[in-house]
Structures are given as structure tokens and as C-alpha cells.
Amino acid sequence: MVEQEQRTGTSSTRMIATLGIAGLFSGLALVAVFLFTRPIIEANKAEALRRAVFQVLPGSSSFQTLEFSNDKLALLSVEQENNAPKSKNPQIYAGYSKSGKLLGFAIPGEEAGFQDKIKAIFGYDPQRRMLIGFEVLDSKETPGLGDKIIKDKYFRTSLTSLEIDPKIVAVKPGQKTAANQVETITGATISSKTVIRLLDKTIRRWLPSINIYLAKQ
Amino acid sequence: MKNFEEAARYHEEFIKGLWKENPVFVAVLGMCPALAVTNTAINGLAMGGATLFVLTFSSLLVSSFRRYIPKEVRITTFVIIIATFVTIVDFLLQAFLPAIHKELGAFVALIVVNCLILGRQEAFSFKNPIRLAMVDALGMALGFTFALFCLGAIREILGNGSLFGVSLFGPSFEPWIVMILPPGGFLSLGFLLLFFNWLKQRQEQKQSLVYLADAVAEVAEKKDSIISLKRGV
Numbered sequence: 001m002v003e004q005e006q007r008t009g010t011s012s013t014r015m016i017a018t019l020g021i022a023g024l025f026s027g028l029a030l031v032a033v034f035l036f037t038r039p040i041i042e043a044n045k046a047e048a049l050r051r052a053v054f055q056v057l058p059g060s061s062s063f064q065t066l067e068f069s070n071d072k073l074a075l076l077s078v079e080q081e082n083n084a085p086k087s088k089n090p091q092i093y094a095g096y097s098k099s100g101k102l103l104g105f106a107i108p109g110e111e112a113g114f115q116d117k118i119k120a121i122f123g124y125d126p127q128r129r130m131l132i133g134f135e136v137l138d139s140k141e142t143p144g145l146g147d148k149i150i151k152d153k154y155f156r157t158s159l160t161s162l163e164i165d166p167k168i169v170a171v172k173p174g175q176k177t178a179a180n181q182v183e184t185i186t187g188a189t190i191s192s193k194t195v196i197r198l199l200d201k202t203i204r205r206w207l208p209s210i211n212i213y214l215a216k217q
Numbered sequence: 218m219k220n221f222e223e224a225a226r227y228h229e230e231f232i233k234g235l236w237k238e239n240p241v242f243v244a245v246l247g248m249c250p251a252l253a254v255t256n257t258a259i260n261g262l263a264m265g266g267a268t269l270f271v272l273t274f275s276s277l278l279v280s281s282f283r284r285y286i287p288k289e290v291r292i293t294t295f296v297i298i299i300a301t302f303v304t305i306v307d308f309l310l311q312a313f314l315p316a317i318h319k320e321l322g323a324f325v326a327l328i329v330v331n332c333l334i335l336g337r338q339e340a341f342s343f344k345n346p347i348r349l350a351m352v353d354a355l356g357m358a359l360g361f362t363f364a365l366f367c368l369g370a371i372r373e374i375l376g377n378g379s380l381f382g383v384s385l386f387g388p389s390f391e392p393w394i395v396m397i398l399p400p401g402g403f404l405s406l407g408f409l410l411l412f413f414n415w416l417k418q419r420q421e422q423k424q425s426l427v428y429l430a431d432a433v434a435e436v437a438e439k440k441d442s443i444i445s446l447k448r449g450v
Contacts, residue, residue: 037312144394
């Protein structure tokens with residue numbers, strides 16, 4: 001049979017069968033690995049989010065997810081949170097102290113940086129109208145330059161007690177005079193300005209719905 | 218004798234990938250991950266490990282089924298097999314090493330187009346028995362990992378002043394930021410290729426000197442025998 005094939009060339013049936021079998025086993029293997037790893041991957045993501053929320057809301061020991069749908073913020077029930085697939089509506093997180101007191105909101109946002117989108121989450125204290133924490137979730141900014149938005153301690157500290165009124169503004173290094181100003185980083189000007197723009201734009205977008213939600217509580 | 222020859226063959230196939238035909242330093246293959254993800258030693262090792270997984274398992278399957286894969290569709294079959302293992306390693310990294318997966322980003326998925334892997338299937342695994350194919354794959358993958366580690370270590374030491382995240386020179390060290398940026402990848406690779414080519418040239422020169430010495434000795438021996446023949450006459 002092999003000799004005959006060498007003379008006449010491989011039959012198309014055999015070629016289709018080979019590729020079909022390879023595809024079938026490939027599909028089976030991928031589905032099996034996907035099903036095995038999916039819960040672990042989702043648990044990793046949930047853990048990363050949980051850690052970020054607790055970091056940007058210092059003192060919080062639990063949080064609840066709030067979803068923006070039908071022009072208002074509403075608490076997600078436990079079933080809704082656990083149900084897959086996850087809703088595509090924008091979400092923020094309300095952080096509570098051990099005694100159950102609302103400490104603030106952890107709000108994720110993104111903005112185009114120097115290389116790619118910078119994704120971050122920040123904590124907002126509605127009582128003091130201040131930002132109280134900041135964490136970068138994903139960034140591809142230039143190592144050694146743009147990534148100072150993650151590594152520069154002074155810049156990060158300045159985002160942990162930042163007034164949002166009348167507007168969060170960027171100023172040159174050494175020129176900060178008010179509590180709503182943030183000094184940009186030398187060598188990471190575009191990236192630090194992006195972060196400041198991200199904070200201001202995101203908080204302005206969420207503020208009306210947060211105020212309505214708080215008024216109803 | 219046969220066993221000795223077989224062992225020597227396995228040894229040769231393994232060493233070839235590590236040194237003599239190193240995929241990065243000699244064959245200059247897989248340049249995309251070699252330049253893109255080697256800004257730290259750990260990233261180099263992780264990419265090497267992922268490539269090792271894909272290359273060894275792909276070689277195992279290709280070599281096992283080489284008699285049943287028609288040669289007209291062999292490349293397509295190789296790509297299906299390689300893509301399957303790349304997706305598996307992508308899922309596994311996401312699940313068990315999420316920080317590394319985040320660092321390597323899209324380059325994990327891009328292992329599928331690494332010409333080293335497809336090249337080994339076509340040049341070796343499709344023509345050789347399983348054990349030999351596995352030895353070749355392991356040698357090549359370890360050689361690739363070694364090269365990525367060298368690049369990553371050099372770039373991290375010069376560009377960050379650290380190795381595996383541990384600071385080596387203290388806070389007074391002014392890092393060469395360019396080394397962890399893309400130009401640093403090209404510079405380091407250029408210098409390493411220069412070094413390996415210099416080594417190769419030196420070996421070749423030594424080899425040619427040995428040949429020359431042998432040839433001179435042979436001529437001298439012939440001359441002596443001619444003289445003694447003449448004396449005899």
C-alpha cells in the first residue's frame with residue numbers, strides 16, 4: 001500500500017483523515033486543559049482583584065461589588081457575583097471595615113499611556129472627597145522610565161491623600177502648592193500625566209452615580 | 218561496541234544543541250523571544266522552560282507518528298501539534314505562574330511561530346526514532362534556555378544592577394537603562410554572537426594548525442624514508 005502510494009501519491013482521504021484526527025485530539029486535549037485550569041485562573045484573578053481592593057482601601061476587611069446598570073449603581077448579590085459568565089457592565093467595589101462601616105470605593109480605570117493602555121485601580125473616600133490609594137493593575141510602560149509610575153515612592157504617596165476638588169491637576173516636580181495637585185515624574189512625564197488624567201476622568205465619571213447611591217443609603 | 222557507538226551518538230545529538238549548533242548563538246534562530254523577553258534572567262529562563270515543554274512534547278508526538286503522517290500534510294500536522302502544546306503551556310502558566318505569564322505577555326502564544334520548533338520537527342524528529350528525537354529536542358531546548366538566560370542575566374545585571382531580583386551593587390550603582398530596553402537586547406546579542414564567532418574561529422585555526430603539523434610530519438617522514446632508500450641503493 002505504501003509502495004502504491006509512493007507511486008500514485010497519498011490519497012486525499014488519507015490526508016483529510018490525518019488532519020482530522022490531529023485536529024480532534026488537539027481539540028480534546030485543549031478542552032481538557034481549559035476545564036482543568038479555568039477555575040484556578042479565575043481564582044487567581046479574583047485574588048489579584050481582592051488584594052488590589054484591600055490595598056487601595058486601607059483598613060478594609062471586606063468588599064462588595066457594585067454594578068452600573070440602568071443608569072444607577074446597585075449592589076450585586078452573592079449569586080450574581082458567583083455566576084459565570086461575568087457581567088460586562090462597569091463595576092466598582094465598596095470596601096467595609098471590620099465593624100461594617102463603609103470606608104470608600106475602589107474604582108478601576110484605564111487610559112492610553114506611552115506604550116499601551118495603563119490599567120489602574122484607586123480608592124476614593126466619599127466623606128473626605130479624597131483619593132486614598134492607588135495600584136497599577138496592568139502597564140507596559142518603558143522599564144526604567146515610564147514604569148516609575150509603579151516604582152516611584154514619592155509619586156505613589158502623593159496619590160494616597162489627594163483631594164479631587166476642584167480638579168486633579170498635574171504640576172511640574174517641586175511646584176505643588178495645593179492638595180489637589182500631583183507632581184509629575186522626571187523621565188516618566190507622559191506616563192505620570194496619563195495616571196493623573198486617568199484618576200480625574202474616572203472619578204468625574206463615577207462621582208454622580210456614587211453620590212446618588214450614597215444618598216439612598 | 219554497538220552500545221558504545223549508540224551512546225556516543227546520543228551524546229553528540231545532545232551536546233550539538235547545547236553548544237556546537239546552539240539555536241541562538243550559532244544558528245541565530247528564535248530571535249523574536251530571544252530579544253523581546255530577556256530583560257531579566259527569570260524571564261529568559263521562563264521563556265526557555267515554556268519552549269522546552271513545547272519542543273520536547275512536539276518532538277515526541279511527531280517522532281511517534283512519523284510513519285502515519287503523509288509527507289504532503291506534514292507541516293500542517295506539525296503546526297497543529299505545536300499549537301496545541303503552546304496553548305496548553307499558556308493555560309498552565311496562567312494558572313500556576315500568573316506573574317510570569319503577565320511578564321511574558323503575547324510572547325507565550327508566539328512560541329507557535331518559533332522556527333526552532335518547526336525546524337527541529339522537519340529536520341530531525343520526522344526522520345528519527347523517538348529516543349533520538351527526544352535527546353535532540355532536549356539538547357536544543359536546553360541550549361535555547363541557556364542562551365536566553367545568558368542574555369537575560371547580562372541585561373538584568375547591567376540594566377538593573379541585580380540578578381534574579383537580588384541587588385548586586387547596592388544603591389550607588391547607576392543602572393544602564395538602555396540594557397533593559399530593546400536596544401540593549403540587540404547590543405547584548407551582538408556582543409555574544411561576536412564572542413561565539415571568535416571562539417569558533419579560534420577553534421578552526423587550532424584545527425588547521427593541527428592539520429598543518431600533521432601534513433608537515435607526514436612530508437618529513439616521507440623525506441626520511443626517501444633518503445634512507447637512496448642510502449640503501
